[in-house]
Amino acid sequence: MPVYKNEEKGTWYTSFYYTDWQGNRKKKKKEGFKLKREAQDYEREFVKMYAGSCDMQFKSFVKIYLQDCKTRLKQTTYSGKVFLIESKISPYFGEMPLNAIVPADIRRWQNQLINDNRNYSQTYLKTVNNQFSAIFNFAVKYYNLRNNPVRICGSMGQKHADSMEFWTIDEFRKFVACVEDKPASKLIFELLFWTGIRSGELLALSLEDFDFENLTLSINKNYARLSTEDLILTPKTKKGKRVISISPFIAELVQNYVKLKYAYEPNERLFEVTKFYIAHEIKRGCKLSGVKKIRVHDLRHSHASLLIELGYSPLLVSERLGHENIETTLRTYSHLYPNKQKDLAEKLQKLYHLDE
Known part of the structure; x- marks a missing residue:
């Protein structure tokens, strides 16, 4: 050599x-x-x-x-x-x-x-x-x-965290009242809490993704920042591309926010900030409101837990969150679903004695 x-x-x-x-x-x-x-x-x-x-x-x-x-x-x-x-x-x-x-x-x-x-x-x-x-x-x-x-x-660590943090509606209201001095921050957190979308999906949104007549929101892209470059990518998973229903108050909040902007270009990002900004704002809001500290991603968990508390099925939660399959939803949130085994047994007992 x-x-x-x-x-x-x-x-x-x-x-x-x-x-x-x-x-x-x-x-x-x-x-x-x-x-x-x-x-x-x-x-x-x-x-x-x-x-x-x-x-x-x-x-x-x-x-x-x-x-x-x-x-x-x-x-x-x-x-x-x-x-x-x-x-x-x-x-x-x-x-x-x-x-x-x-x-x-x-x-x-x-x-x-x-x-x-x-x-x-x-x-x-x-x-x-x-x-x-x-x-x-x-x-x-x-x-x-x-x-x-x-x-x-053999492995180390574990796939899922031992505990999951999320806010109740009361905790969220206390929090969001403390960031409403910044219109972008208020709308960002309202959307994250009430829709359950990912922060990257939110930061990729443009006004054209909202259908105010049919009250829907199209999730079809994902934002990321690599070095100093802003990237608009495809959704995280195949099921990530979806259309979800939004409530009238969400539509009104978005429309009012757009009115505050002196100019808006077609397909322009609705929020020209980064994930770092959102992380900073959630820390600021937690400090001012006194509510427990959670991660930005925990707002997604907060939305899921709210849907479960309202009685919606794992399938609907999975579709709304854009999970790749329902197993992901069940694995992540199964502990939040009430145990219906006793209720099931009682109903079967009643059916058994129905003709007696």
Whole structure:
């Protein structure tokens, strides 16, 4: 594995041939290495990566994995995946050969995260672990890695939070009265609480999404901010694209808000703010009103709990929230539905004795 010295610059470089994934023979040159060993290591790792050898370094395989993900995921999803891998996984395993990572290594990594003084939530730990497992699943399926050591080791964290925070109508009214000094904030929280839409769906709304005659709201896009760029994307799930009914008071609130704007361009975003703004405003409103602190997403839970309290079925709640399937709704909110087992048994008893 010869490498060469650039006498003029006092650095090393490597120049070699390799075969790409299509079977084409190509030449690769890389300059600027301070040490001969660094140039040799680069060439060795590069060849392993393109040969698909499982003894390549974990960080090299991550490049292959992310390259595949980039063509299949939304920009925001991809960006989140990159951040999670680079911040929580690669610092620990980056230099290790992929096929040398064993369950004991993963167990130590899990314990380190579990005991971290940043006190990560159980759902976050689960997400990180799932991402790590996905990388090895990819290696097993496409690069002949013998097994997935994360799966052998077992999971950490849990899929759903132990408790769910939400506001009652009285708590919401106390809160919203304290943010009505900002018309945009008031309408944002009214919509989130009374419709149950996601904050990204709300921030993508334009006036054209409202049908004031038929009292409906079309959810057909999602807002996200990546670096400094505002993005309008497709809904989070297939069922996320939906039309929901709105009450007359919601229609009136929206129309009154639009009147306050001196100009409005067709298909312009109704709220030209970010998720950071909404998070700041919910903290401000909680502090002023004295109601318990909840997350912005908990307003969605508040709407769902209100519908359940009013007696609406899981199917209707699922359709209104845009869940991918009713199982998601039941798994998330089943504990809020009253236990009707006793009532069911009593009704069957009455039916049994109906002819007596």
